[in-house]
Amino acid sequence: MSVRYVLHRLVRCVLVLLGVSLLAFFVSRLKGDPVLLMVQPGATAADIEAMRRSLGLTGPLWLQFAHFVGGAVQGNFGVSIWQRQNVMTLLLERVPFTLRLASLAILVVIVLGIPAGIVAARSRGGFWDQTIVAGAVAGQALPTFWVGLMLIYVFAVDFRVLPSFGVGDWRHLVMPVATLSLFSLARVTRMVRSSMLEVLQQDYIRTAHAKGLTDRTLLFRHALRNALLPIVTLIGLEYGVTLGGSVITETIFALPGVGNLAVEAIFNRDFPLIQAVVVFVACVFVVINFVVDLAYLVIDPRIQYA
16 A cells, blocks of 8 residues: 555545635634624623633634634534533534444445345346336435434334334334435445446456356456445445434434534534534544545555555
8 A cells, every 4th residue: 555645645634624624614604703693692792702712712713713723633622602511522422323323324225235236237127127226216316304204104103113212222223224324225226236237348247257157256256346446435425424414314313413413503503512513524524535545455456546
């Protein structure tokens, strides 16, 4: 593995995080002074100035941004206006649940999406291909919030076999994971199908088939491995998407994750907490993309990087 390539990717990761931090910092100021948006009605001038000093919002904007980045690097995003607790403490309490939810959703996507895409590609134009493609298109078309509400209506209200909200045993995760994974499952299934179809039309596949290799060997040892690059890229991106989609899912099912925390922070005008959530999601995206880039070398060692 090229050390130069790794360092180059690390520098890009740092630049992306700086860009996201800059965006999160300035977007909150588009409607004016963020302190005026956070203080309670009837606050005095002294209260406003005290909050501005506590948040490091005094001085020019570049100095405020430097203060924000310096604190973020140390894991210090200040104190929550809403809960009066350390922002990082609140975030770390919610992160494990959201990561578990997103990881289970991606596991479902991998376990179901890759085999479904292979079956569809293998029976191109046939019954299974048309059925799987139709299901994938429907999965991408259905809004996440509608899927969640319909699952609650069917399995919690009508049949009463699954709890509709909260945490507990494995049954509390069935509907949230299904809701969160449906869109990504549809996208990955279609990507696997298209990638496999492209590879199966290559000359070396025809040659291997003419030599007498079994269909199983052709599909899994030759075709799938050469089709993995775009699939791995999409799965990595979808993991980040599930984290962002957890905002809707966790709100519908009243789950104690980062998404629900973000909604509560927005409703309560908790400026430091909102910034921390944005930076956290950006960090997860950056780390996932970095891992995906490194995985390319494992999947196909012939790839050369500048």
